[in-house]
Amino acid sequence: MITVRFFATLRDMAGVEVKDYPVGEPLTLKELKKRIGDDFPALREIMDSRSILVSVNQEFAKDDSVVRDGDEVAFMPPFSGG
Amino acid sequence: MTDGLVRIQKGVFSIEEAVERVKGASKGIGGIVCFLGSARDFSRGKxxxxxxxxxxxxxxEKKLEEIRQRAKENFNIIEMAIVHRVGRIEIGEDIVLIVTASAHRNDAFMACEWAISELKRITPIWKKEITREGEVWISETP
Known part of the structure; x- marks a missing residue:
């Protein structure tokens, strides 16, 4: 299972905070994004926007990063803390 | 985390308490700089x-701790504390506090300036502004 979390405006767009994806073999973030896009069409375009940050197990990651069972992936809009 | 020098919390924080925590690190501290961010009542014309x-x-929390460690490596500071509030914050209340301490003031000023910019750049925290017309997530860091 890969746990996918959406934050701030992305959560509002997805309508959920967390979604679990059962996985067999490890896959790239790009492949995972495709599955997420199928479930959440509203996110399809924005997930590929350069301003959206992605993390795997709380470290920043890129499209070719590999994710596997047990990982936590987060999609994050630009930060606005401080 | 790290003796409470890096904190994310819902409730209000005490500036004095944070300064004391930083001061406790060393008697060699001669200059302390604080950046305090607070909630203003007007933004983007609303x-x-x-x-x-x-x-x-x-x-x-991990990113804030990373900022603290990098600041200690790259600036000549003795200690640093970062506190950021989350949840609901009323106008006029404090949001974020960065305290940097060094032997001489210049190092503390430079580290403090760097740290707040880096916080805005790499820390996954998001602000929502609630206006009379509605709510909007802010997605840029001025």
């Missing part, structure tokens, strides 16, 4: 009713 901050629990 009157703000209140703010709400959300964070990515775990990762946000």
């Amino acid at each position: 009157e703000i009713v209140r703010l709400e901050f959300e964070h990515y629990p775990g990762m946000a």
